[in-house]
Amino acid sequence: MxxxxxxxxxxxxxxxxxxxxxxxxxxxxxxxxxxxxxxxxGLRDLNGKGVLAGLTNISDVCAKKIIDGEEVPCEGNLYYRGYNIKDLVKGFLEADHFGFEETAYLLLFGELPGSSQLKAFEEVLAERRTLPPTFVRDVIMKAPSRDMMNSLSRSILNLYSYDSKADDTSIPNVLRQCLNLISQFPMLMLYGYHAYNYRRGEDLFIYAPSKELSTAENILMMLRENRTYSKLEARILDMALVLHMDHGGGNNSTFTTHVVTSSGTDTYSTMAAAMASLKGPKHGGANIKVTQMFEDMKNSLKDWTDKEAVENYLEDLLDKKAFDQKGLIYGMGHAVYSVSDPRAEIFKQFVKQLAAEKGYEKEYALYEMVEHMAPEVIARKRKIYKGVNANVDFYSGLVYGMLDLPASLYTPIFATARIVGWSAHRLEELKNVDKIIRPAYKPLTPYKAYIPMGDRG
Known part of the structure; x- marks a missing residue:
């Protein structure tokens, strides 16, 4: 061949x-x-407001408030089941415990767990951190992909073949499948990563997850050959997972989840479709673009502290003269937020601390300069209908780099978190809606008379 x-x-x-x-x-x-x-x-108006396509109890993205009867932009807020993400993060950080499992419980079941409920839920997830016998050998190790999102999607679809009730869309069965996938996701991601590296000639090491560790701790342990990580690293990765877990029902991958679920298909096909959406550079793949853009910027600038040089580079980006010639400053702007992205604000509180510990002060200073300068440059060069601010992808790539996570896992890390949100939205769609989602497209081509083959020239 x-x-x-x-x-x-x-x-x-x-x-x-x-x-x-x-x-x-x-x-x-x-x-x-x-x-x-x-x-x-894009199912949005000129101001970025989305077309109302459904109802949800799961999360809310708030970027405007009503003043004197008019909508005006405000500081962004994200709510999970009515709880402000800032309060949730503050709560588990002050209590000194990991937040992924607690927040997953909240999104899936609609309420904050008590200590005994959380312990029981953590045990449920821990018990499901397993894959079918020979799955790693027969699926993951064969024809490993250089793209981890594709590798993950293939593994998810293959799990269908091992599930005797794969097509059962009852709520209890779908919940079982979702809990399995949430628990298995770190293994699917990391084993796929190690398998590809092995095919490239690197050493192979496959570690089983630990029932005693959190999701974030297991990711770091299974990723690294020496299995070691610091408490700070695990805490920041855990926080990143919480911040990426859900973002309203209208984001591209979650809307995909609703659309595909409405067709009546199985959980594995639904999650693979959501994965395909998240992979895109305009969605979950944006954090890789941010880091690649900054690498190009750092290589292009003689002095990272030269404000004029940085400004010129940003203008070149918008004029399609720099980096990938797409005319975009990656990490800046959001479909909903116009004043601030609360996830970016939370991230930034820890970026500076981590940068100091890891020796990334110069990189952090450059990121901060671009964050302040880019909105002004964009406003001069573009006709914009709402404010522009740094989004969560702006800092997440820098954080992942400081955590020594490989770039090929940036978007899969996002997916590891977002599959919780997808699961919650799939369950919500199955419970409440029984109509297939089918928007309208206006045809523009006029009707034509058929031309026989002999008359076509």
């Missing part, structure tokens, strides 16, 4: 180029038509 990378169907041939040109010519739609027909592109 030859080398997979040289397999002929993976090449863009001249014939494919010609077909692609036809695709572009016959799929182009005049942008003005979207305005004429009042199409809410």
């Amino acid at each position: 030859g080398n997979r990378e040289n397999y002929a169907v993976f090449e863009v041939t001249p014939e494919i180029e010609a077909y692609a040109k036809l695709c572009e010519e016959n799929n182009a739609i005049d942008k003005e038509l979207y305005t004429r027909y009042e199409v809410k592109r």
